[in-house]
Amino acid sequence: MLKLDGLTKTYAGQRGVSSVSFEVAPGEVVGFVGPNGAGKTTTLRMIAGTLEPDQGTVQVLGQDVWSNRQGAQALMGYLPEHAPLYDDMTPRTYLDFLLSARGATRKQRPELMSQAAMRTQIEDVLDRRIEGLSKGYRRRVALAGALAHNPPVLILDEPSDGLDPNQKRVTRALIRELSPGRIILISTHQLDEVVHVCSRLILIADGQVRADQSPADFAAQDQNGQIDEVFFRLTVRPDEAAT
């Protein structure tokens, strides 16, 4: 179980995230949606152990992220926003670096690496410098880095951002393939991605959870079943509504 309890973070006097609480069970793929600046990345960073909350706790399969950070991080694969990578490395050396830093043995690493490369379809660029890769390949290399060690929990910040429709299709299929028995939390702007991939939707706006239900139930709040209409109604600010 991934369990967030009262997660709060304040930036320079302004509330970034306020009392965010939810639980995700193994096998669930949760779409974490919200407008820009709603607090999605802040929440994901607090789960991944890269940003300390002011209040609240995060538990990953029973391990508290902030009292046993390394234990919890060992259970997670995290794709940060914008998929940062080391440009001077190749995907092969990058994955080898991440796996060795995570304690995989020299014997385990080639197998784990080829499995991750196959899943994310980066085998043909494994030995090219990351610097010269397209945005789509870079995103997939970063995704391979997040899942290379076969973690039971995946935290993905906009995994299909920058991918073309075919690559998005492959990534969505991959997420569905990985979902049995795993906890997957995906932050995304793309509501169609939530409909296609997620079993549950959590909407965050102004740092607070506004909805937590299945994508079908969420869409059913509109007469015509338009998910983006419901999203608009729940997240729009008065000044935006006027325009």
Add this chain to the structure above:
Amino acid sequence: MMAFWNSFLAVYQRELRQDGSNPLAYVFVASFVSASILLAFQVGGLFEAGRAELVAFFQFHPWLFVVLMPALSMRAWSDEARTGTLETLLALPVPTAALVLAKFMAAWTLACLMLGLTTPLWLGISLLGPVDQGATLTAYLGSCLLAGAYLAIGMAASAASRSQVLSFVIALGASFLATAAGLPLVSSTFAAFLPLPLTETLASLSMLDAFSGFERGVIEARAIAYFLAVMALGLCLTGLWVDNKRGGPR
């Protein structure tokens, strides 16, 4: 403990590979080797002294390091923060101390290799006359420790800022102060407005003061303790600043 060393080795090797593939690292090494030898001959009068010794070569190391070590360390953390890869590093189940130590040791390894490339000068002088080999080896040891101390200051500056330029300037300023505090001119300036014991204490905390024994071929426990303390302080500050990045916006 095993996890610590696994992650230490992974980051250490990555840093060394990065230096190996970075043309700037070669420019940096070439600059040090040529500048140190040029200064020894042109300014230090290595030949004119008429003695087979390398004091004229080692005496410029503190001043060269004041500029070169901040340049070597400025990218270490600020670049990770700028490109966002710090987020990847911080998400690994790795103690902050392992990350800090690995990056420092990789930079120190490069600095020691750079010093190693000047040994042909030592061999050349040895052919001209009897060199005190023990004293020269001691001076090299001192130079390695001195480089480590400057690098630790540079690492802390790099962790404190996202800008490489700002990191360089901070490290340069701090290193210059830590070096110049031992100069008679600076001591006498301090003496004009500070009590004498404080002036003497400041002068005794200078890198120049700690390095002077090594230059003469003398290993002083006090000087070793000083360099190790500067390194420990620099690395603790680096660790604090890296951990601090978990507390706020990138």
